[in-house]
Amino acid sequence: MTFVKTKIQLAKIAKDDILEVLVTEGEPLENIPKSATEQGFKVLGIEHVQDKIHKIRIKK
Amino acid sequence: MEREKKISIICFSGDFDKLVAAFTLASGSAAVNYEVNIFFTFWGLNAIKKKKGRVFTGKGFLARFFGFLMGGINNVPLSRLNFCNISPKLMNYMMRKRNVATLKELIDASIAIGVKLYACEMSMHILGLTINDFIPEVNKEVLGVAKFIEISEGGDRIFI
Numbered sequence: 001m002t003f004v005k006t007k008i009q010l011a012k013i014a015k016d017d018i019l020e021v022l023v024t025e026g027e028p029l030e031n032i033p034k035s036a037t038e039q040g041f042k043v044l045g046i047e048h049v050q051d052k053i054h055k056i057r058i059k060k
Numbered sequence: 061m062e063r064e065k066k067i068s069i070i071c072f073s074g075d076f077d078k079l080v081a082a083f084t085l086a087s088g089s090a091a092v093n094y095e096v097n098i099f100f101t102f103w104g105l106n107a108i109k110k111k112k113g114r115v116f117t118g119k120g121f122l123a124r125f126f127g128f129l130m131g132g133i134n135n136v137p138l139s140r141l142n143f144c145n146i147s148p149k150l151m152n153y154m155m156r157k158r159n160v161a162t163l164k165e166l167i168d169a170s171i172a173i174g175v176k177l178y179a180c181e182m183s184m185h186i187l188g189l190t191i192n193d194f195i196p197e198v199n200k201e202v203l204g205v206a207k208f209i210e211i212s213e214g215g216d217r218i219f220i
Contacts, residue, residue: 001084001161001169004091009171035092 001027006015010041018044018059020025032056044052066215067096068208070156073220074103074130075139076148076163082220087182090173095215098170099208100198101180105187106130107167108177123188130187133163171197178203178211 008023013019033043035047036058044057067089071082082098092098100108109132111117117127138147155162161169171177179194181202191200203211 001087001107004087004169007091009145047206054207 003032004005006032006058007034010036010058013060015060018057021056022049023054023056025054029054029056033057061162063216064095064214066097066154066212067095068097068099068192068212068215068217069115070208070217070219071098071100071107072102073139074106074136076136076151077139079107079136080166081103084161085165085169085218085220086168086175087170087173090170090175096170096175097178099176099203099212100183101177102183103130105183105189105194107133107137108179108198110193110195117193119190120188123186127189130203133167136163144220162184178208180204183198187218202212 002021002023006019009019009021023029023032023034029046030058033056037053038058042059044059048058049055067085069082071079073079074148084097088124109117112132113126113133114131114135116124118124129177135145137145138151141147152162155219177195179189179191179198179199179202181204184190191198191202201207
């Protein structure tokens with residue numbers, strides 16, 4: 001569901017805009033960068049925020 | 061012949077948990093660029109009714125009576141341990157508490173991400189329902205078996 005929400009938000013932003021997604025460790029953290037890259041988006045970086053929360057920056 | 065990236069779900073059950081499964085699969089597949097069709101038939105039609113509670117819908121006394129008993133998305137039961145429809149409400153509470161998408165969120169997300177929704181012609185006929193009894197996102201083209209086979213050709217078909 002995290003990637004579903006990510007895709008919906010990516011559809012709303014303009015080309016070259018950047019989306020920041022906060023995810024927990026585990027499946028979303030592994031899946032979102034992989035799926036986003038596969039679909040032609042650019043993953044700019046993954047940053048550890050706190051505890052098990054990470055921020056993924058995706059460029060449309 | 062190479063399989064297409066297409067999944068067509070026959071949503072027969074109107075049970076809460078099975079609808080969660082259907083819409084999770086639908087939205088997740090659409091997010092990774094699958095074409096997704098959901099064909100709602102019989103109890104499954106309760107998920108896409110415009111009126112979400114127990115109201116008299118349909119044409120004719122018996123159809124309206126059944127329409128009332130079946131209700132809409134707010135009345136869908138859990139397939140097990142339903143306890144007079146208390147369990148779906150508890151389940152929704154637990155899903156929200158654990159930050160898992162609720163059934164309503166899954167339906168909204170599926171629609172937003174482009175999942176195509178179709179209603180079954182025969183079930184609509186039995187229950188006296190028309191396309192106007194469903195949410196506007198349901199495709200205006202009502203399907204019979206032949207048409208469903210045609211649109212699902214080349215992909216995977218799943219019965220839930």
